Amino acid sequence: MSGKKYRLAIIGCGMICNAAHMPSINELRREGLVEVAAVADIREIAARETAQRWEIPRWYTDPQKMLEEIKPDWVSVCTPNVSHKQWSIAALKAGANVMCEKPIALTWRDAKEMFDTADRAGKLLWACQSRRWSADMDFAYKAMRAGDIGKPYFADISFVRRFGVPTWGFFHMKEYNGGGSFCDLGVHFIDALLWMCGNPRVKTVSGMQTDVIVKKKEDILLSIKESGAYIGTFTPREYNPDEFSVEECAAGTMRLEGNFLVNFKFTWALNQPTQKHFLLCGENGGLDVEKFTLYKNVGPFQAETELKYFDNRPFAGVAFDAHRYMYRHVYNVLEGREERLVKPEETLNVVAAIEAFYESAKRQSEVRTEDLAGYSL
Numbered sequence: 098m099s100g101k102k103y104r105l106a107i108i109g110c111g112m113i114c115n116a117a118h119m120p121s122i123n124e125l126r127r128e129g130l131v132e133v134a135a136v137a138d139i140r141e142i143a144a145r146e147t148a149q150r151w152e153i154p155r156w157y158t159d160p161q162k163m164l165e166e167i168k169p170d171w172v173s174v175c176t177p178n179v180s181h182k183q184w185s186i187a188a189l190k191a192g193a194n195v196m197c198e199k200p201i202a203l204t205w206r207d208a209k210e211m212f213d214t215a216d217r218a219g220k221l222l223w224a225c226q227s228r229r230w231s232a233d234m235d236f237a238y239k240a241m242r243a244g245d246i247g248k249p250y251f252a253d254i255s256f257v258r259r260f261g262v263p264t265w266g267f268f269h270m271k272e273y274n275g276g277g278s279f280c281d282l283g284v285h286f287i288d289a290l291l292w293m294c295g296n297p298r299v300k301t302v303s304g305m306q307t308d309v310i311v312k313k314k315e316d317i318l319l320s321i322k323e324s325g326a327y328i329g330t331f332t333p334r335e336y337n338p339d340e341f342s343v344e345e346c347a348a349g350t351m352r353l354e355g356n357f358l359v360n361f362k363f364t365w366a367l368n369q370p371t372q373k374h375f376l377l378c379g380e381n382g383g384l385d386v387e388k389f390t391l392y393k394n395v396g397p398f399q400a401e402t403e404l405k406y407f408d409n410r411p412f413a414g415v416a417f418d419a420h421r422y423m424y425r426h427v428y429n430v431l432e433g434r435e436e437r438l439v440k441p442e443e444t445l446n447v448v449a450a451i452e453a454f455y456e457s458a459k460r461q462s463e464v465r466t467e468d469l470a471g472y473s474l
């Protein structure tokens with residue numbers, strides 16, 4: 098493949114930068130489609146070691162200085178959630194296209210400001226909803242198109258870890274991450290669900306959050322892998338359960354336009370087995386994504402059809418394979434070769450769900466997205 102060579106820089110040199118972004122960028126770098134000019138992190142050791150690990154010529158502890166000196170035309174923002182807006186806007190204003198890790202923002206108003214800044218700058222702002230390229234969602238999207246379950250009106254989605262709190266960085270601290278399991282796991286499933294159902298508008302959320310298990314501080318063995326760092330961590334900061342200030346469990350219900358109800362449960366800690374569940378029910382049939390099963394009548398018979406899925410894509414089985422497909426897609430979008438898959442209106446819908454969830458959990462009552470500050474259709 099040939100095309101423009103982009104001058105890329107990364108802000109935030111933690112787990113996802115080193116485990117997912119850099120291996121994906123390397124695929125493009127090998128083909129001469131990007132050069133990685135610099136990285137930045139407020140922790141010097143993270144910036145320096147990332148630059149050394151990946152043979153990147155410059156590293157900074159001040160991302161703004163990096164933007165001014167390096168003048169990249171592509172920036173990947175891999176910091177904890179609370180600083181996504183600041184660095185995405187700074188990079189857009191510095192003239193770069195931006196890939197920002199999910200969730201790009203915690204409030205609808207912030208996300209809108211970010212997309213408006215991108216529009217004014219004539220640059221791409223991309224939410225890293227990488228899960229759209231994961232094997233289960235690849236299957237689900239194809240099965241939804243082929244299986245004809247008809248118009249979906251009910252979904253039951255859960256991403257449950259019995260005990261899988263990310264302990265390598267800032268995930269567990271509200272001042273850095275804004276939220277816990279809903280931001281980490283829920284955002285992926287909600288984005289995927291809305292995408293494959295045609296982006297029905299999130300109208301209301303009724304949710305609850307808890308932190309009771311983590312706060313008990315029992316001497317439970319934690320697995321880095323089971324908490325989402327599949328190939329380990331890089332220069333992690335020490336975890337202290339006393340700092341835990343987000344939710345370990347998020348559960349509730351969302352109403353989508355068109356009389357569509359979604360039950361959800363996203364947990365880092367809950368006394369039930371670790372599991373993923375993604376069920377979509379429509380007027381003609383149902384689809385269980387994790388069991389690869391289609392529920393659809395055949396003549397007078399109720400049938401349960403197991404669908405065979407073969408992941409024949411080039412990075413099948415590779416940790417964070419989804420990021421690799423996503424980077425290639427974003428490159429092609431920038432080059433005008435592919436239509437962007439993750440659209441601003443979809444990301445805004447997801448962010449509305451995030452904000453409404455936290456507001457609802459705080460108030461302990463249902464929240465309408467149309468009542469969120471600045472919300473407009």
Ligand SMILES: NC(=O)c1ccc[n+]([C@@H]2O[C@H](COP(=O)([O-])OP(=O)(O)OC[C@H]3O[C@@H](n4cnc5c(N)ncnc54)[C@H](O)[C@@H]3O)[C@@H](O)[C@H]2O)c1
Binds near residue numbers: 109137268
């Ligand atoms: N798409 C996915 O599948 C996926 C998976 C894991 C994490 N993520 C997202 O990636 C982001 C980072 O997660 P992580 O696991 O790499 O966390 P991490 O803690 O390992 O890394 C974050 C890095 O950002 C640095 N940092 C913190 N505040 C900063 C600031 N204001 N400016 C510059 N650097 C700053 C930290 O020092 C740290 O090195 C989060 O938003 C998370 O939701 C996405």
